[in-house]
Amino acid sequence: MKKSVDPSLLNGLALAYLGDAIYELRVREHLIQQGQTKPNVLHTQATTYVSAKAQARLIEALLEGNFLTAGEVDIFKRGRNAKSYSKAKNTDAQTYSYSTGFEAVMGYLHLTGQTQRLEELVSWCTGKIEEEKQEGAS
Template sequence: MSEQAQSDYQQLNGVVLAYMGDATYEVFIRRHLIEQGLTRPNKLQHKATRYVSAKAQAGLITLMDADDYWTEEEEYYFKRGRNAKSYTHAKNTSVMTYRISTGFEAIFGYLTLSNQHDRLAEMAQWCIEQVEAGRLPDEK
C-alpha cells in the first residue's frame, strides 16, 4: 500500500470506516450462511441478524475486550468509530449499543482499507464462532 493510501484511510472519520466495515462484515456473514446450506432469502435474513445486529456486534466487542482478542490498533479504531459524530440514529436499540456497534464496524473498515486480509478473515471467523457458541453476553 502506498504511503498516500495508508495516510488516507488513517484520516477517515470513524463513521466512514464503519460504513466500509458494515459491508465487509455482512459479506463474511452472508458467505458463511450460504456455505451452511441456507438458500431461502427470508431465512438468510433472519439468521444474519444473529450476527450483524447492533446488539450482537456490541456483544462481540464485550467478548473481544474480555478475551483480550483485539490489538491496540484495532481498539484505537473501535474507539474512533464509537466516538464519531453520527447523523443517523439507533433503531430498536439504545444509543450506546448503536455507538458500540459503529465502533465494531469501524474495526472491520480499518482492516479492509489497510489490506489486512488475513486478520480480517480471522476476526470474522472468530466472531462467527462466538455467535454460534452462544457466547454473546445477552444470550446467557
C-alpha cells in the first residue's frame, strides 16, 4: 500500500530534493528533443540550465515578472528559507538558497499533480536560458 504524503506539509528541503530531480529530468528531455545525443555534450549543456546560478537567475526573473502564483511564491520562500546542513558548491549562500527555493516550487508542482503548470514553468525557464545563450553569442 502506497503511503500518501501531503505536499503542503513537507519542508522546503524535501520539496527541493524532489524538485531538483524533476527539473533536471525535464531539462534532459528538452535537450534530447532538441537533437542532442552525445552524453558529454548533454551533460555540459544541462549544467547551463540546472546550476544553482542558473536556477537563482530564473527564479529572480519569475518573481520580477510576477509569473508565479501567490502559492508558488510561498513555496519558493519555504525552500529559500530552509536551513540546509550542506554547503553550497561553487556559489554563495544566497544563490544556493534561491536555487533551493526554485527546486522546491518544481517539487511541489510535481507532487500536487500540477503537470500543466510545471511544464509551463519549465518551458519558460528553458526558453529563458536559450535566450541568454543567444544574447551571449551575439
